[in-house]
Amino acid sequence: MMRLTGALLAVLLTAPMASADPVDDTLILNGETEMVTRTAAPDHVSDAMDEVLSGWHFRGTETRAMQEDDFDNPGMIFVEKAEDTWNAVEGSEDKSCASCHGASDQMAGVRPTYPKWNEEAGEVRTLEMQVNDCRKNRMGAEEWKYTGADMVNMTALLASVSRGLPMDVAIDGPAQSTWEQGKELYYTRFGQLELSCANCHEDNYGNMIRADHLSQGQINGFPVYRLKNTKLNAAHDRFKGCIRDTRAETFKPGSEEFIALELYVASRGNGLSVEGPAVRN
Amino acid sequence: MRVTIITAIATGLFGSAVFAAEVVPTEVAFTDGAVEQSLTGVAGDPANGRSIVGDKGQGNCVACHQVSDLADVPFQGEIGPMLDGAGYRWNESELRGIVVNAKMLFEGSMMPAFYKTEGFTRPGNAYTGNAADDTFGPLLTAQEVEDVVAYLSTLTE
Numbered sequence: 001m002m003r004l005t006g007a008l009l010a011v012l013l014t015a016p017m018a019s020a021d022p023v024d025d026t027l028i029l030n031g032e033t034e035m036v037t038r039t040a041a042p043d044h045v046s047d048a049m050d051e052v053l054s055g056w057h058f059r060g061t062e063t064r065a066m067q068e069d070d071f072d073n074p075g076m077i078f079v080e081k082a083e084d085t086w087n088a089v090e091g092s093e094d095k096s097c098a099s100c101h102g103a104s105d106q107m108a109g110v111r112p113t114y115p116k117w118n119e120e121a122g123e124v125r126t127l128e129m130q131v132n133d134c135r136k137n138r139m140g141a142e143e144w145k146y147t148g149a150d151m152v153n154m155t156a157l158l159a160s161v162s163r164g165l166p167m168d169v170a171i172d173g174p175a176q177s178t179w180e181q182g183k184e185l186y187y188t189r190f191g192q193l194e195l196s197c198a199n200c201h202e203d204n205y206g207n208m209i210r211a212d213h214l215s216q217g218q219i220n221g222f223p224v225y226r227l228k229n230t231k232l233n234a235a236h237d238r239f240k241g242c243i244r245d246t247r248a249e250t251f252k253p254g255s256e257e258f259i260a261l262e263l264y265v266a267s268r269g270n271g272l273s274v275e276g277p278a279v280r281n
Numbered sequence: 282m283r284v285t286i287i288t289a290i291a292t293g294l295f296g297s298a299v300f301a302a303e304v305v306p307t308e309v310a311f312t313d314g315a316v317e318q319s320l321t322g323v324a325g326d327p328a329n330g331r332s333i334v335g336d337k338g339q340g341n342c343v344a345c346h347q348v349s350d351l352a353d354v355p356f357q358g359e360i361g362p363m364l365d366g367a368g369y370r371w372n373e374s375e376l377r378g379i380v381v382n383a384k385m386l387f388e389g390s391m392m393p394a395f396y397k398t399e400g401f402t403r404p405g406n407a408y409t410g411n412a413a414d415d416t417f418g419p420l421l422t423a424q425e426v427e428d429v430v431a432y433l434s435t436l437t438e
Contacts, residue, residue, distance in 0.1 A: 192404050192413075192420065193393040203391065204360055210337075210344040211356035244410035249403040 021206055022057035022215075023064070027275075030070055033164045035273040042270040044171060048202055049216075054272050055224075058205070058215035059280060063227065067279040075156060075225030075277025078149075078232050082157035085150065091141030100138060104161055111162035111274050115263040117175045124178040126259055127155050128234075146254035147234040152223045156232050159223065159276025166273060167220050169266045182264025185257060191248025197265075200242075217242070218269040219262065221278025232277055235262055303423045306381075306398045314386025315374035320396070320423035330432025333425055334364075340395065340421060340429060350436060361392060368434040376433045380426050395420040395429075 027035040037054035045052070056064055066072045086097045086104045101107060114127040125133070128151055132143040144151040171179040189196045200209065201217030208214070223232040236253035239261055243250040251257040304320045333340040335354040343351060345360035371379065378386055382394035396419045404413040421429065 188402055190402050192401055192417075194401065195391065195393075199391045207359045208356070209358045209360055210341070240410065244405065244408055246405075247407060248401075248405045248410075249412040250405070250410040 022053050023059075023061075025057065025064060027054075027056055027064070027068065027273075029068065029163060035164055035275060036166060037272065037275075039271040042267065045268050048198075052218065052269055052272055053205070053216050054269075054275060054278075055215040055218055055221055055280065056275065056278060058213045063279055063281055067275070073225065073277065073279055074230070075223075075232055075279060076160070078153045078225070079157045079160045079277060082153040085154060086157060091135065091139035093138065093140040095139045097134065100134070104157055107158055108161045109165060111159045111276070112165050112168045114169065115175075115178075115259060115266065116170060117173065119174075124175050124259060124263060126254075126262055127158060128254065129259075131155070131158075147237050149231070152232045152234045155234065156223045156277040159274055162274040163276070164273050166271050167266060167269045169263060169270060171263070171267045175263065178260045179263050179267060181257075182260035182262070185261045186264055189246075190243055191246030193246045193248075195246040197242065197261075216268070217265065218272060219265050220269045220272040221275035221280070223276055224278045224280045227279070227281050235265075239265075306396050306419050309381055309396065311378060311382075311385045312374075315372075315378040316381055317374045317377075319427060320377070320381075321427055323424060323427065325424075325427035325429070325431025327428070327431040327435050329425075330428035330430070333421065333429050334432060339425070342429075345392070348436070364433065364436055366436060366438055368436040369438060371433075373430060373434055376430045377426065380421070380429050380433075393420065396423065396426050 022038075027037050029035055035054075037056050038051055040046075041049050041052050056067060066074070070076045083104060089096045089099070098104070111127065114130070115124050117123075118125045118130075121133075123129075128144075128146055131151065131154055135141040136143050144154075169175075186197045189199070197217060200214055205214050205216045219235045219238075222235040222238070224238075225231070226233050234253065236258045239258055240250045240253060302322070304318060309316055309320070310318065331351070334342040334348065335351045337344075342348075342364070343354050343357040345358040346362070346364045347357040347359065348354075348364045350365070351357070367376065375386065379392075381396040383390045383392035384394060398417065398419055404417060405411060406413050406416070
């Protein structure tokens with residue numbers, strides 16, 4: 001009955017064993033900045049878990065190492081591209097991002113607060129929405145596709161200059177109803193497999209689901225460079241993939257639903273360092 | 282019913298045409314989470330059940346469960362309990378109930394219902410991310426469920 005041949009057994013014995021626990025390790029960026037990759041859960045999720053953990057703890061040794069040094073992090077190539085774009089004049093107003101904001105590192109502190117309520121517009125805005133608002137209304141330039149390369153590279157640049165700062169999105173005041181909507185989505189069991197984000201990322205982080213080591217599904221590392229598709233991946237694309245994997249009809253990147261979900265998921269990681277562009281498999 | 286099946290087997294009349302009356306997903310009768318009646322009246326094939334349990338494109342049960350008997354299948358998950366001994370812990374009706382819709386026995390279970398077609402939120406067309414269309418059906422066919430149940434029944438230790 002047992003069909004194990006000697007050769008096969010050898011393969012199985014040398015294959016990496018599933019490790020249930022997140023790896024106990026410290027992320028020090030470029031040998032200088034110590035990142036907060038695990039910390040006490042913020043109050044609004046403390047009923048569900050004690051500690052929040054970056055997805056970094058759930059990746060293999062080599063993948064973790066790649067993120068530790070900018071020279072080894074393939075995501076930084078795209079950050080450099082975005083740096084050129086940051087300084088390039090475009091659109092009817094003859095302006096670049098730098099014309100209004102100065103050097104890109106002047107934007108340190110911006111990433112951790114998004115998505116956030118915009119009083120004038122009367123809406124919760126993601127970083128992508130804000131970037132497109134600048135392009136359209138201040139530069140007179142074309143808006144970028146929500147998860148297109150230009151946009152995801154630019155959000156990686158904006159994340160990179162905030163690395164090490166704690167995620168800190170506001171969930172009260174005018175943003176509260178959006179946050180509630182996001183929470184509702186997080187716990188909805190979608191699709192034919194009837195799985196919610198919480199089923200995988202709250203109840204089972206640390207466990208293997210087939211070949212994948214489940215993390216808490218935090219977004220403090222986004223956009224992430226994935227070895228699988230060798231490019232930067234936006235959070236909304238990740239949400240889309242995860243919902244698709246429940247055999248469900250997904251929502252679109254940039255949709256009202258994903259904006260709300262992003263605010264909620266970001267809030268679950270309040271206190272974790274911004275890591276974008278993180279490296280994932 | 283049982284008598285006819287036995288007679289059919291005995292007289293070699295074993296063919297699907299004889300047992301056209303499959304129990305459809307919306308008409309499965311549960312008693313305390315168990316399903317007593319076979320969905321097809323045709324005995325399950327444990328060998329086929331074994332491959333369904335281990336196959337990514339079919340049951341993919343190993344995404345969540347480990348099974349020692351399937352040690353040749355790599356990357357077994359650890360979301361649900363090990364299936365070793367499932368055929369000892371549960372009788373055939375209970376196993377059928379668990380595969381058809383585990384939530385009837387384990388309230389709020391993460392385990393998907395493999396023979397169910399209604400009551401989903403935003404059901405999709407397989408893994409395309411698009412909405413379900415008229416090809417939408419249960420994750421396993423009635424006979425596949427019977428095959429899986431037959432296989433699980435062999436896992437007695």
